[in-house]
Amino acid sequence: MQVSVDTTSQIERRINVQVPAAEIDEAVAARLKDAAKNVRLDGFRKGKVPMSVIRQRYGADVRNEVVGEVMRERYVRAITDEKLNPAGYPQIEATVNETGKDLEFTATLEVYPEFELATIEGAEVERPVVEVTDADVDEMIETLRKQNAAWEEVERAAEQGDQVNIDFQGFLGDEPFEGGSAESHDLVLGSGSFIPGFEDQLEGAKAGEDKVISVTFPEDYQAEQLAGQEATFKVKVNAVKGQALPEVDAEFIEKFGVEGGDVEAFRAEVKKNMSREADQAVENRVKQQVLEALKQANEIPVPESLVQQEVDGLKRQAAQQFGLGEDFDVSQLPNELFTEQAKSRVQVGLLLAEVIKVNELDASDDEIKAKVEELAQQYQEPEQVVEYYMGNEQMKTQVKSALLEEKAVDALLDQANVKDVEMSYQQALAAAQQQPGDEAEEGEDA
Template structure:
């Protein structure tokens, strides 16, 4: 077998393989002899059909079958011989495929890029310094009460925070527009769930009132036929309801896993959960800054095969998130919605893998167990979660990958200039959320920039 490799780009290789003719012909003949034992043709007994007849009848199909198998087999041997590290499946095409001639085929494939890591030395990283205060805990308890609140009809005008039950229909001029109508719709005033100006104009209405509301749709409204247009809504009010917050008693507290209903234990549990949540937010904010610095310092080509794999994974994730069902064909979702994020993820994954390799990072079984125990604390039956994870090699592998990623980020963080910034609990959560949003938008801008270059 002769092999030659042509480098057509940083990550693309064109591998030409030649297989001696006699090797191919011998394999075809052996396959035909096997087939001849079971061939049934009129005028011949089974197994007695002349080889010339068998070859004439089945030779073409058998050769194609044998050649397909040989190409797959020799491709694996060729990339092993040439120490190629393919990213995804190759495109294999025979260029010479005739009896009596050496078989020649070409495999075009992408390989993993060679990464020479550049330091992120000097990168600026802001690390929120956050303390969960008693006031934060009380605010969270108020939020939990509101989430478990009931609504009670009242005989008064609606105020901010009240819930109004309404029928409404929207008009552009004198014509009603599609999607602008609902009956018995519950709307909390001040929730900002409707277009700007709508809820404010319902302040002061009472049950039985009928009124008209004029609003202007935002210029960037998702329905283009309504964007920037002035509309009138005819509204009928059925009911005004006030929010009734539950008392912080034993029954309320037991809903959150504190079985004895003790108030101080409940507050301690809330604070512990908030501390864990904000700790994760801080870690994620620092991590995103480190990874962004790593990407900026290391521009590498990304194999399209890996991008497509990640795109498909994001599609499945989106389908699950929006409840589209297990039978939903994710190929219906356009690649361009996910491609930029997928490319960014692949780039980061390749770079982190190199950080782990260069620094010889690893995770022991004890570290995996500790991490699983930390994760399990978020559930009501931690031991069941621990046993489930530690008894599943795939899940243990995922936890190990998470630990290695954390270690890689910590290693990179030592190269950066870290500045601690005082933040409140709410500010830290909002900052982490905003950074994730900014990162997604940056990926989209990078994708548009690459398209412009193309």
């Protein structure tokens, strides 16, 4: 076998392979001879069909089968001998495939990029410093009360935050349009779930009142026939309901797993959960900045095969998130919606792998167990969670990967200029949700 490798780009290789004709012809002849033992044809006894007939009838199919197997086997041998690191499946194509001639084929493949990791020396990283205050706890408890509120009919006019029960029908001019009507529909004013301007015009309405509401559909509205159109809605208000917030009593407190209904114990539990959430927000915010600095310092080529794998994974996540069902064909979702995020993820993954390699990072079983125990604290029965994770190799591997990523971020953080910035609990959560570049855009707006 003769092999040569052409470098067609930084991450693409073309392998040219030549296999002696004798090897292919002998393999085809042996397989035809073996097949002849079981062939039945009219006019011949089993195993007595002449080889010339066998070759004429089955020769082309057998040769294609042999050539396919040989190309796959020689491809594997070639990438092993040439020490290539494929990033996906190759495209294999026979260029010469004729009886009596050497088999020639090419395999085009992407390889993992080889690069020298640049540091993030001097990168500016802001690390939020957060203290969960009593006022933060009060606000969170108020949020929990609202989430568990009941709706009770009121005699007054509707206000922001109230729920109105309405019948409505929409018109374009004098003609009603499809999908523009409903009966006994519950709508929370201020929720933003209706067309802009619709909910505002129901403020001040009372039960039994009829209203005519004028709105303009957004230019990017999902129903193209309505986009940008002016419409009117005839609305009947059936009922106005206000939120009846529950008291912070034993019954309310026990819903959140605090036995005995003690208010101070409840506040302590809420604060503990908020502190854990704040710590995670700080960690995520720092990690975002470090990884963005790492990307900026290392502009590496990204194999398209890896990007496509990541795109497929993001599509499945999106289908699951939006409840499209297990049978939904994710190929219906356009690639371009996910390509940029997928490319970023692949780039970060390749860079972190190099950071882990360069710094010789590892995670012991004791470290993995400690991390699992930390994660398990947010569950009601943490011991069972720990037992499940530690008894499952796949779950342990996931935790180990997360640990190695944390260690890699810490190693990178040592290279950066870290500035502590005091933030409120809400500010820290908002900062953790920011995407790279958001701060710059906000500064431009200011």
